[in-house]
Amino acid sequence: MNFYQQCPLDHGYPRFACETFLDAGWIPSTERTDIIPSTQNGMGILSYLKFHAFRGEQQPAWLVTARLLGDYLVNEVLTPPTGKYPAFTRSTGKRAQFPQPADCGSQSDRPYEIQPDKGGIAGYALALLFEATGEAKYLAQALQNARVLAANQQNGDDSRSPWPFRADYRSGEGRGPISGNMTYILRLYELLATHGYGEFAAPRRALWQWIKERQIPSAAADGALFAQFFEDHDTPTNRSAWAPLNLARYLLEKQDSLDRDWRNDCRVLIDFVRANFTHREFGVVVCHEQDEDRQAWGGVNSTYGAVLAMFAKAVESPSLASEARQALNFTLYSIDEQGRPRDLPQSGQPGGWQEDAHTDVIHNYVDALQAFPHWGNRDVATRDLLISDRGS
Numbered sequence: 001m002n003f004y005q006q007c008p009l010d011h012g013y014p015r016f017a018c019e020t021f022l023d024a025g026w027i028p029s030t031e032r033t034d035i036i037p038s039t040q041n042g043m044g045i046l047s048y049l050k051f052h053a054f055r056g057e058q059q060p061a062w063l064v065t066a067r068l069l070g071d072y073l074v075n076e077v078l079t080p081p082t083g084k085y086p087a088f089t090r091s092t093g094k095r096a097q098f099p100q101p102a103d104c105g106s107q108s109d110r111p112y113e114i115q116p117d118k119g120g121i122a123g124y125a126l127a128l129l130f131e132a133t134g135e136a137k138y139l140a141q142a143l144q145n146a147r148v149l150a151a152n153q154q155n156g157d158d159s160r161s162p163w164p165f166r167a168d169y170r171s172g173e174g175r176g177p178i179s180g181n182m183t184y185i186l187r188l189y190e191l192l193a194t195h196g197y198g199e200f201a202a203p204r205r206a207l208w209q210w211i212k213e214r215q216i217p218s219a220a221a222d223g224a225l226f227a228q229f230f231e232d233h234d235t236p237t238n239r240s241a242w243a244p245l246n247l248a249r250y251l252l253e254k255q256d257s258l259d260r261d262w263r264n265d266c267r268v269l270i271d272f273v274r275a276n277f278t279h280r281e282f283g284v285v286v287c288h289e290q291d292e293d294r295q296a297w298g299g300v301n302s303t304y305g306a307v308l309a310m311f312a313k314a315v316e317s318p319s320l321a322s323e324a325r326q327a328l329n330f331t332l333y334s335i336d337e338q339g340r341p342r343d344l345p346q347s348g349q350p351g352g353w354q355e356d357a358h359t360d361v362i363h364n365y366v367d368a369l370q371a372f373p374h375w376g377n378r379d380v381a382t383r384d385l386l387i388s389d390r391g392s
Helices: 037-054 060-076 116-133 136-152 183-194 198-219 242-257 262-277 298-315 318-332 354-359 362-371 378-391
Strands: 021-023 166-168 278-281 284-287 351-353
Touching: 037 060, 037 116, 037 354, 037 362, 060 116, 060 136, 116 136, 116 183, 136 183, 136 198, 183 198, 183 242, 198 242, 198 262, 242 262, 242 298, 262 278, 262 298, 284 298, 284 318, 298 318, 298 354, 298 362, 318 362, 351 354
Parallel strands: none
Antiparallel strands: 021 351, 278 284
């Protein structure tokens, strides 16, 4: 976190807000001109807000950075104010564009495509930022994303989610029938409802019904309804670990207030991930991203460690807690003595994908430390790992 406070500003934003591929000296990659603003900055806002709270709200710098990430989303990466997804946060874009042009889709997005679920991530993060700062512009964009999502929501079934994975923001034409990450749209609807926006009650109920009756049971079978999350892939059947893990995280946070079967549903989701997306590296069980990428990138592996830790705490499982701790330690080895992270332990140099190096990583360690505070004490944590290893 201290290393990232040294990040230079571009157009008033930290460079890691508007660049996805940076080296350890904050130099953008000359080979990659694509960016992923909603995931990178949305999860970054969550990380900085959680870290700010974790440190007792005593260090304003963390909140300042969260606001700058939010300002970038509000000011620079919206679709035009017309079409089926007007003024909606972009899933992908192009570096060094302020604001992003109308045809900025990149990675596996076509020029005029957005990903509805990424608008859920950005909208939820901005709604939390409004709660932390009281600034109306963040709430306004969260409402815009939610209203656009509600207007385009359909009834999902066993072969399609309530939104396609990608959509042309002009016509609404979808591409990819399944979008595995429905959790953050659900979070957005529910959070806005608590602020008195009753218009989201009905779409929230319909979405939760699909998740509960269709998507979670899918994890007990082939997991087909958890296909597609990552911006740089477009195979319709490509399942991810990120989506079921983040759904399990939300069930663990809400528990009986959302789902009376949360223990069983979490176990189904986590067992699906463990069966399909874990492998061993250097003797440690780690989590890889998706069917098409078996690398334990920092974002997904720290997500696995955090969610497994939360579940281990909830069900009082020392063995799962030990596995979670070791997965989190694995990603910590990506950080050098100067605080510079790699996106992947095997990467030759610090830097790389910024959400895997930083923005989708920090909040996971906060969640894990809230579940097991003594893990922050190196001597105690080492002793517990040694005891666990002897037991296994």
